[in-house]
Amino acid sequence: MTMRRAIGLMSGTSLDGIDVALIESDGTAIRVTRSGNARVAALGPTGYRGYSDDERALLTRALRDAESVKTRTDRPGCLPEAEAFLTHAHAEAVEAFLAENGLTPADIAVVGFHGQTVMHRPREGLTLQIGDGAALARRLRIPVVADLRAEDVARGGQGAPLVPVFHRALAEAAGYAGPLAVLNIGGVANVTLIDAAGGLVAFDTGPGNAPVNDWMTEREGVAFDRDGARAAQGRVDEALVAWLLQHPYFKKTPPKSLDRQWFSHRLAGHLGTADGAATLTAFAARAIRASLDHTAARPTRWIVAGGGARNRTLMAMLQSLLDAEIVNADDLGWSADFLEAQAFAYLALRSVEGLPLTFPSTSGVAAPAPGGVLHEP
Numbered sequence: 001m002t003m004r005r006a007i008g009l010m011s012g013t014s015l016d017g018i019d020v021a022l023i024e025s026d027g028t029a030i031r032v033t034r035s036g037n038a039r040v041a042a043l044g045p046t047g048y049r050g051y052s053d054d055e056r057a058l059l060t061r062a063l064r065d066a067e068s069v070k071t072r073t074d075r076p077g078c079l080p081e082a083e084a085f086l087t088h089a090h091a092e093a094v095e096a097f098l099a100e101n102g103l104t105p106a107d108i109a110v111v112g113f114h115g116q117t118v119m120h121r122p123r124e125g126l127t128l129q130i131g132d133g134a135a136l137a138r139r140l141r142i143p144v145v146a147d148l149r150a151e152d153v154a155r156g157g158q159g160a161p162l163v164p165v166f167h168r169a170l171a172e173a174a175g176y177a178g179p180l181a182v183l184n185i186g187g188v189a190n191v192t193l194i195d196a197a198g199g200l201v202a203f204d205t206g207p208g209n210a211p212v213n214d215w216m217t218e219r220e221g222v223a224f225d226r227d228g229a230r231a232a233q234g235r236v237d238e239a240l241v242a243w244l245l246q247h248p249y250f251k252k253t254p255p256k257s258l259d260r261q262w263f264s265h266r267l268a269g270h271l272g273t274a275d276g277a278a279t280l281t282a283f284a285a286r287a288i289r290a291s292l293d294h295t296a297a298r299p300t301r302w303i304v305a306g307g308g309a310r311n312r313t314l315m316a317m318l319q320s321l322l323d324a325e326i327v328n329a330d331d332l333g334w335s336a337d338f339l340e341a342q343a344f345a346y347l348a349l350r351s352v353e354g355l356p357l358t359f360p361s362t363s364g365v366a367a368p369a370p371g372g373v374l375h376e377p
Contacts, residue, residue, distance in 0.1 A: 003031050004109035005044075007097070007142075008345030009090050010338075011116045013187025013260040014209050014307055015059050016223060017050035018093045021341035022101070022108075027349040030173050045101050046338040049093035056223065058082050059116060062130065063261065066118035072128055072150065079118065083130040086116050090131065091139045105141040112348030112372075113146040114340075120149075120159065120259045127159045137375040145348040145372040152358045157365030160257035164192040164202035164362045165350070166343035170334065172198070181299035181324075184340060185209060185308025187260050189288055192362075195297050202362040203254035203294070206287030207263045209307050211280045215265040219273045225281070228313025234278030237271060241283050250290050255364035284308070285317035298324070305329040305339040348372065 003024050010019045022044035024031035032043055051059070058078065065077025075083065090113065098104065115131030133146025149159035167182040171194055178194040187210035193201040212231070213224045225231055244267065249258065263283070268276040292298055302324055308314050309328050319326050329336040347357050351372030358369045 002026060004349065005107055006110050006112060006345035006349050007094060007108055008112040008341040008343060008348065009093065010114050010341040010344055011086065011090070012340065013117060014213055014224070015051065015056050015187070016307065017048055018090055019338050019341035020047035020049070020093050020097045021335070021338040021345060022046070022097075023342050023345045025346055025349050027346070027353040027355050028169070030169050030346065032173050043335070043342055045097075046335060046341070047093065047097040047100065048337075049089060049096065051089075055085065055089070058085060062116070062118050066128060067261070069119050069126070069128055072126065079130060082116070082118075083132060086130055087132040087135050091136055094140055094142075108142050110348045110352055111136070111140065111142050111144045112148070112344035112346075112351075113144050114148060114344050115146060117260070120257065122153050122158045122160075122257060125153060127153045133373060133375040137377045141377045143352075143377065144375045145351045146375060147373040148344065148347055148351070148357065148371050150373075151371040152363050152365050152369050155365050155369050157358055157363035157369065158255050158257035159363060160204060161190040161192065161202045161362060162347060162357060163190075163340060163343040164200045165357065165359070166346045167192040168194055168198060168200060169346065174332070176301070179297040179299045181302045183288065183302055183304045185284070185304065185306040185311075185314070186340070187213070188258050189284060189306070189308065191288070191291050193295050193297075193299060200359060200361050201254060201295060203256045203291070204258040205291040206250065206258060207280075207284050209284075209311070210260050211263055211265040211267075211283070212277055215268065215273075215276050215280055218265065219276070224307070225277050225311065228281060228311040230274050231277040231281040231311075231313040234272070234274030234276070236282040237268070237275060237279045240268065240279055241286060244283050245286060245290060250287060254294050255360075255362060257363075278313070281311070281314050282317060285314055285321060288318060289321040292322075301325045301327060303327050303329050303332060303334065305334065305336040307337075309336040
């Protein structure tokens with residue numbers, strides 16, 4: 001197979017904006033440049049389009065309106081408006097990215113379009129990521145692979161996490177041996193555990209940034225707790241964290257996945273702003289620590305990506321809880337901010353090649369499963 005350029009797009013459950021990333025791959029190996037110590041130095045350029053307060057408010061309303069969805073084609077409430085906006089915003093993000101990097105549509109083999117998850121109930125056979133892949137392909141004049149989770153859920157899988165096969169490809173390209181953990185802390189946190197033989201186990205560990213982001217939005221009108229500063233000023237409500245960790249989800253054997261809405265920030269509603277931020281941050285950290293209950297080979301290194309990697313309080317908590325080396329993905333030449341966007345570029349190429357995206361040990365699907373729907377311009 002030939003190395004080709006692909007663009008990946010990610011709008012995560014943190015609702016901060018759209019990540020854009022370019023990689024070169026054949027759907028198996030990844031082309032990287034290396035530094036002298038054999039670390040990955042670069043995969044390709046990246047870009048970002050942030051959401052305005054009004055745009056974030058629209059997507060927040062869409063999350064609420066999606067609670068009444070019964071089928072994947074349902075678009076109650078503001079979902080049609082949100083889907084049209086989201087598609088337009090992703091097109092703008094790609095067009096700006098191409099212009100900034102001197103690229104044309106002809107330079108790109110495919111775009112991996114994740115869309116915005118507004119509902120994820122795999123036990124009911126439902127997952128919904130809004131975004132019009134066909135409209136995006138027409139506007140960009142580039143093939144687009146969308147609906148990357150739906151096939152897995154239709155086959156009985158959790159539909160998440162999708163990125164473990166990319167994490168393993170990155171680790172192989174960098175020469176990192178297991179046992180290794182790649183932790184992505186977005187709105188929901190997920191981990192990929194790679195054993196010494198390259199075997200994969202992956203699952204959502206629990207809430208990530210979403211409860212703290214919602215808390216800060218409600219209490220102080222800001223989108224997130226920058227650097228974990230408010231959490232650092234607070235005191236953790238240990239009893240509340242212990243109670244939250246009794247939820248059956250944390251004892252369930254992987255593979256498993258979590259909906260963003262399962263753990264509301266209002267569970268800490270009786271606390272002051274700083275104490276609530278500290279408590280919700282500690283909950284995320286201890287849920288990550290609890291993931292070790294589901295692995296025999298404990299990782300000696302955790303590579304941390306996602307918005308949570310910038311939260312110093314959260315990272316300090318993890319350092320105290322995990323008996324292992326904790327490394328920010330940026331420090332290895334990976335990208336803490338754009339790892340998921342890069343993954344969706346990789347998954348789009350795998351989809352076009354008919355390669356599996358998900359596996360029994362990552363999503364719980366019965367057999368390795370393809371995924372994605374290809375939209376030609």
